[in-house]
Amino acid sequence: MKKSIVKAEKLTKIYIRGTEEVFAVNGIDLEIYDGDFIALMGPSGSGKTTLLDLIGCLDNASSGSLEVFGRNVSNVKESALVGLRRGHIGFIFQDFLLIPSLTAIENVELSLYFARRPQERKKLLQLFDKVGLGHCVNHLPKEMSGGERQRVAIARALAVTPKFLIADEPTGNLDTKSSQEIFDIFKKINKEEGLTIILATHNPKLGSRADRVIYLKDGKIVSKEESSLY
Amino acid sequence: MNVFSVAAKNLTRKKVRTVLTIGGVAIAIAVLVSLWGFDTGYQRSLNADIDKMGYQLLVTAKGCPYEAATLMLQGGGGLRYMDESVYQKIVGDPRIDKITPQLVATSYDPARQAGKGGVSLYMGIEKSYLDLKPWSKFKLGKWFSSDDADEVIMGYEVAEYEQRAPGDKIFIPGRNEVLTVVGIFERNGTQDDGIIFMPLKTTQKIFELPGKLTGIGIKLKDMRQIAKFEEDLYNVPGIQIISLAQVKGTILNLISSAKAMTNSVALIAVLIAIIGVANTILMSVFERTSEIGVMKAIGASRLDIFKIVWVETTLICIGGGILGNCIALFGGQTIEYVLKKVLPYAPKGRLVVITPDILLVAFVGALVMGLVAGLYPAFRASSMKPIEAIRKGE
Numbered sequence: 001m002k003k004s005i006v007k008a009e010k011l012t013k014i015y016i017r018g019t020e021e022v023f024a025v026n027g028i029d030l031e032i033y034d035g036d037f038i039a040l041m042g043p044s045g046s047g048k049t050t051l052l053d054l055i056g057c058l059d060n061a062s063s064g065s066l067e068v069f070g071r072n073v074s075n076v077k078e079s080a081l082v083g084l085r086r087g088h089i090g091f092i093f094q095d096f097l098l099i100p101s102l103t104a105i106e107n108v109e110l111s112l113y114f115a116r117r118p119q120e121r122k123k124l125l126q127l128f129d130k131v132g133l134g135h136c137v138n139h140l141p142k143e144m145s146g147g148e149r150q151r152v153a154i155a156r157a158l159a160v161t162p163k164f165l166i167a168d169e170p171t172g173n174l175d176t177k178s179s180q181e182i183f184d185i186f187k188k189i190n191k192e193e194g195l196t197i198i199l200a201t202h203n204p205k206l207g208s209r210a211d212r213v214i215y216l217k218d219g220k221i222v223s224k225e226e227s228s229l230y
Numbered sequence: 231m232n233v234f235s236v237a238a239k240n241l242t243r244k245k246v247r248t249v250l251t252i253g254g255v256a257i258a259i260a261v262l263v264s265l266w267g268f269d270t271g272y273q274r275s276l277n278a279d280i281d282k283m284g285y286q287l288l289v290t291a292k293g294c295p296y297e298a299a300t301l302m303l304q305g306g307g308g309l310r311y312m313d314e315s316v317y318q319k320i321v322g323d324p325r326i327d328k329i330t331p332q333l334v335a336t337s338y339d340p341a342r343q344a345g346k347g348g349v350s351l352y353m354g355i356e357k358s359y360l361d362l363k364p365w366s367k368f369k370l371g372k373w374f375s376s377d378d379a380d381e382v383i384m385g386y387e388v389a390e391y392e393q394r395a396p397g398d399k400i401f402i403p404g405r406n407e408v409l410t411v412v413g414i415f416e417r418n419g420t421q422d423d424g425i426i427f428m429p430l431k432t433t434q435k436i437f438e439l440p441g442k443l444t445g446i447g448i449k450l451k452d453m454r455q456i457a458k459f460e461e462d463l464y465n466v467p468g469i470q471i472i473s474l475a476q477v478k479g480t481i482l483n484l485i486s487s488a489k490a491m492t493n494s495v496a497l498i499a500v501l502i503a504i505i506g507v508a509n510t511i512l513m514s515v516f517e518r519t520s521e522i523g524v525m526k527a528i529g530a531s532r533l534d535i536f537k538i539v540w541v542e543t544t545l546i547c548i549g550g551g552i553l554g555n556c557i558a559l560f561g562g563q564t565i566e567y568v569l570k571k572v573l574p575y576a577p578k579g580r581l582v583v584i585t586p587d588i589l590l591v592a593f594v595g596a597l598v599m600g601l602v603a604g605l606y607p608a609f610r611a612s613s614m615k616p617i618e619a620i621r622k623g624e
Contacts, residue, residue: 053617058527058616058617059615078616085529087529091527093524097521097523097524097620099236099525100243100521101236101239109231110231110236111529113231114528114534115529156528157528160528
């Protein structure tokens, strides 16, 4: 039986916009198991990113409960969330968000430094080979293409051997070929290493390659499997 | 990879901004170091000047003590005169080790300073003058042939300036007197280098001041008797006694008020530098909001972020400290040249003396500046919530 690593019940996140309350995530029930490959899909403003932020322990919920690795994190202080994220959750963003002054390998080393996990450069080089980046280990982000930068971001996320990976529109800024290649890397990691991956995407073709597809609309889950409702 | 290398590499991203900020700190530090160097150098030179006078007490005609201080240090132009009888009265005092009478006089020489005109300084002395200044040696020539000879001995600098040698004749403007150069003193680094010496009697005759003196230099056998000696002479009419300690105090009092003002200016420069650095780093923090958010997302603690920003600020200030020290060290001569031009009285020696202690204190000061300036930007950066920072930067 698969082990549950994320369990959300009536999970709600409300933002205040002026005098109006906006339900970015509205009473979501969701359970994610070890080894899952889940795609969150839905139109802009449907709550994909907010849900990923909550699951990734980057933000607190307004109400409901959220358990990550069996610990209730729905209303935990940032200082405690850092400990949960550090070395357990990997993040990949649409804009890559690499540190521009650091080379590809230094960006990865920095995440290991923050995770308090010194790692040998030899192992890091193997990781770079794994994501197809062996040729630009010492390149600065500005010297790399969008696809290459996203691979560095993947290497950065994987270096700390996380328990699950959160990717927010990882192919949003990439061309079709690069998007396919990045998605192939995700599939490979999920299949070969059993790493849990939760990603948000607008691309139905890529989304359909995930094991489970969750469709969101107005902060609610409208379907957990079928793509016809989107 | 650690916070130091991340901070150092961040500074290379906006090179011009980093260089300008370091420059601002460097200027503040250079001003500080120069002022401290001036303070040290001025006091040292002043002490050296006074110590090289050879006497502990100067008896002068009653008048302004500031004038008297100038007279002591610069041989100022015969300000007030006292009667030679005062000398006769004091000379036999058993507490006196050495004593010498002096008459200082000036004459305007239109040929000086390449035709611009200037004042030549003359001093009438007796052989006892050399007893009080044993370091005054002859470079060329010898002492006067008699007590009333029409002869001069020139200080090193004035002889060099006028290209004189023993045997030359010199003319005293306005007095229609021609005297013979019989000797030239070696350079001794005091005001004596710029004085033309004559026998006391000759000076009294040429400048029509018979029986007059401007000062009497005295060295006592026992320095502890100075207070009692001064007290005993207190009742002699028309004179005042100035001790070395008084002269030092008078001049140091005069410069201490100016020093307080310049220190205030330096302090303002340091404050401006701190605000400038804090502003620059704060701006850089806001520009990197999303990066800071990502670093927090991938596991950086508040302390990690705080350290990165704090180290950046400190590195800038350390750079500024090193550069400022270099500017002060290598620009010291220019500062000294300017100071000597603007100061009414400048001692003979180096005016700006920058010691290793000053450099070390300035460096530590720059470090502290960095630590202070970095506090607020580091606090702001470390307080950012990761998700807000990531979204704000997008």
